[in-house]
Amino acid sequence: MKQDIHDVIIIGGGPAGCNAAIVLARSRRSVLIIDEGKQRNLRSQGMHNYLTRDGVLPTDYIAMAHKELNSYKIPILQARAIKARMLATHGFEVIDNQGNKHLCRRLLMATGVTDKIPDIPGMKELWGCGVYHCPFCDGWECHKQPIGLYARDYNGYGMAQALQHLSGDVILFTDGRQYLKPNQKAHLKALGIKVVAQKVKELAIENKKLLGVVLENGELVPLASMFVEHGHIVNDDLLKQLGCNCTNKGAAITNRQQRTSIPGLYVAGDAAFDIHFVIVAAAEGAKAAVAIHNDLLKTDNLEYA
Ligand SMILES: Cc1cc2nc3c(=O)[nH]c(=O)nc-3n(C[C@H](O)[C@H](O)[C@H](O)COP(=O)(O)OP(=O)(O)OC[C@H]3O[C@@H](n4cnc5c(N)ncnc54)[C@H](O)[C@@H]3O)c2cc1C
Numbered sequence: 001m002k003q004d005i006h007d008v009i010i011i012g013g014g015p016a017g018c019n020a021a022i023v024l025a026r027s028r029r030s031v032l033i034i035d036e037g038k039q040r041n042l043r044s045q046g047m048h049n050y051l052t053r054d055g056v057l058p059t060d061y062i063a064m065a066h067k068e069l070n071s072y073k074i075p076i077l078q079a080r081a082i083k084a085r086m087l088a089t090h091g092f093e094v095i096d097n098q099g100n101k102h103l104c105r106r107l108l109m110a111t112g113v114t115d116k117i118p119d120i121p122g123m124k125e126l127w128g129c130g131v132y133h134c135p136f137c138d139g140w141e142c143h144k145q146p147i148g149l150y151a152r153d154y155n156g157y158g159m160a161q162a163l164q165h166l167s168g169d170v171i172l173f174t175d176g177r178q179y180l181k182p183n184q185k186a187h188l189k190a191l192g193i194k195v196v197a198q199k200v201k202e203l204a205i206e207n208k209k210l211l212g213v214v215l216e217n218g219e220l221v222p223l224a225s226m227f228v229e230h231g232h233i234v235n236d237d238l239l240k241q242l243g244c245n246c247t248n249k250g251a252a253i254t255n256r257q258q259r260t261s262i263p264g265l266y267v268a269g270d271a272a273f274d275i276h277f278v279i280v281a282a283a284e285g286a287k288a289a290v291a292i293h294n295d296l297l298k299t300d301n302l303e304y305a
Contacts, residue, residue, distance in 0.1 A: 016269025122203025
């Protein structure tokens with residue numbers, strides 16, 4: 001039996017993938033979204049920096065997106081794509097974790113990143129609701145309150161300044177590490193930022209609310225919120241399989257139309273190299289969709305060019 005060849009397969013159904021899908025469907029492209037459903041910000045208590053959507057729960061945002069995708073009859077396959085390869089016929093084959101094979105002419109990767117959450121008891125529990133990674137996303141809600149910054153594997157110097165600008169009451173926890181240079185220490189001191197070098201034992205939590213940080217010696221440092229500078233991992237398995245050019249941190253290198261080094265492969269959202277915002281991911285999805293549609297138009301009309 002001949003298998004359907006989608007114009008586009010989109011791997012990842014976050015803001016980048018969903019927005020690309022709507023632009024493509026409105027240009028009458030056949031689209032399949034393959035999505036595992038683990039959008040990065042699902043634990044957030046409200047989305048920010050997206051005009052008209054301030055404070056919206058990410059789960060509500062995704063539900064709204066699905067409703068709109070549904071009205072264009074865009075299929076969403078809830079699965080994990082585990083293999084992708086380029087075909088000699090200038091398309092791609094994608095295999096999901098249920099063993100199904102899917103074919104497409106163009107492939108958009110919108111797989112996002114996975115945050116590295118510090119292995120300190122309490123961090124995972126409060127991730128997105130007391131423990132945050134981005135001052136732009138969650139700093140406003142914490143302003144004028146005592147804020148902690150946990151930076152064990154990074155020196156935290158830059159983020160400490162950003163938080164101080166918001167709160168005026170910041171403590172940097174280095175958890176036993178000594179990354180700060182003497183001039184950075186002096187600068188933080190002048191800004192009124194306290195640096196605690198002792199090892200951190202755990203977060204103190206009551207009724208799912210952060211009370212503070214417990215140090216190894218048992219001392220409790222009261223805090224209203226905790227930011228972490230701990231990094232993330234790009235969800236790049238499939239990008240690696242396809243041989244896509246990436247930065248040394250794993251983000252795909254694209255041109256301004258989200259095109260990668262592999263012909264026919266596009267990347268949008270956090271998995272590409274740019275600011276990690278929902279609105280940016282959605283915009284990159286839209287840009288990729290326009291480029292893919294134009295690319296297909298060009299291919300289909302080649303003989304008259
Ligand atoms: C706690 C928290 C709060 C945040 N708050 C804000 C905020 O207030 N404002 C803001 O602008 N940004 C915020 N962000 C950042 C925001 O979440 C990201 O910028 C945005 O989600 C990126 O969208 P994306 O589509 O690239 O990736 P994602 O939303 O992460 O979606 C990627 C999707 O791809 C799926 N996927 C990955 N690999 C595969 C695979 N192999 N097969 C199938 N599916 C796959 C994932 O399961 C997921 O569903 C926050 C992030 C966190 C962690």
